[in-house]
Amino acid sequence: MNIILLGPPGAGKGTQAHRLVAERSMVQLSTGDMLRAARRSGTEMGKKVAAVMDAGKLVTDEIVIGLIAEQLDNASGAGFIFDGFPRTLAQADALGELLASKGARLDAVVEMQVDDAALVERITGRFTCGECGEGYHDSFKKPAVEGKCDKCGAEGAFKRRPDDTEEALRTRLMAYYKDTSPLIGYYYAKGQLKRIDGLGEIDEVAARISGALAG
Numbered sequence: 430m431n432i433i434l435l436g437p438p439g440a441g442k443g444t445q446a447h448r449l450v451a452e453r454s455m456v457q458l459s460t461g462d463m464l465r466a467a468r469r470s471g472t473e474m475g476k477k478v479a480a481v482m483d484a485g486k487l488v489t490d491e492i493v494i495g496l497i498a499e500q501l502d503n504a505s506g507a508g509f510i511f512d513g514f515p516r517t518l519a520q521a522d523a524l525g526e527l528l529a530s531k532g533a534r535l536d537a538v539v540e541m542q543v544d545d546a547a548l549v550e551r552i553t554g555r556f557t558c559g560e561c562g563e564g565y566h567d568s569f570k571k572p573a574v575e576g577k578c579d580k581c582g583a584e585g586a587f588k589r590r591p592d593d594t595e596e597a598l599r600t601r602l603m604a605y606y607k608d609t610s611p612l613i614g615y616y617y618a619k620g621q622l623k624r625i626d627g628l629g630e631i632d633e634v635a636a637r638i639s640g641a642l643a644g
């Protein structure tokens with residue numbers, strides 16, 4: 430099964446993608462994670478996209494489509510979860526073509542609906558463990574011992590994304606409404622859209638996604 434998790438920044442796409450990976454052995458393809466990895470390893474492309482990402486703007490279609498094409502060639506599993514991709518109509522068309530060229534297709538597009546006020550709170554409070562990637566939040570999910578990761582035990586390894594500031598979030602939200610939200614109509618017209626309420630506990634949202642995928 431190949432699915433897209435669609436929604437604004439902070440909707441919980443990454444969190445729910447991790448759940449699906451653990452529960453269904455699916456493969457998460459997050460262009461945001463790929464771009465951050467390129468930055469960390471200091472590639473030419475990574476240097477080129479750094480300022481664009483920190484400002485909350487979209488990286489070019491050419492770069493992200495190239496990243497996805499490469500991953501589709503290499504990865505295998507019980508299906509793909511596209512997280513943060515596609516973000517433009519051109520990317521959506523490219524994804525359709527890439528999947529078709531592999532004899533595969535998109536099974537569902539899950540739109541995670543969350544209101545804007547909740548997004549600001551979710552995004553500006555979030556941080557992750559730099560060692561294992563476990564996600565935390567200042568209000569909703571604090572580590573049991575301050576400064577120490579519950580999952581891997583690393584101390585002093587927490588980090589925040591440079592684009593998780595209120596200012597960059599405003600730009601990211603604008604990019605979402607301007608460039609990405611037209612995908613809702615696009616996939617609705619193709620009969621692939623499933624809408625779920627993205628507010629609530631992680632388990633509740635996960636159950637709604639499972640229901641949408643089964644239905």
Ligand code: AMP
Pocket residue numbers: 438460461462464481482483485486487488489490493512513514515516517520592601
């Ligand atoms: P994310 O982790 O999905 O929130 O992505 C972080 C940042 O990476 C975005 O704000 C963009 O600058 C860039 N990015 C990630 N995915 C895409 C995409 N599909 N198209 C354009 N830019 C992207």
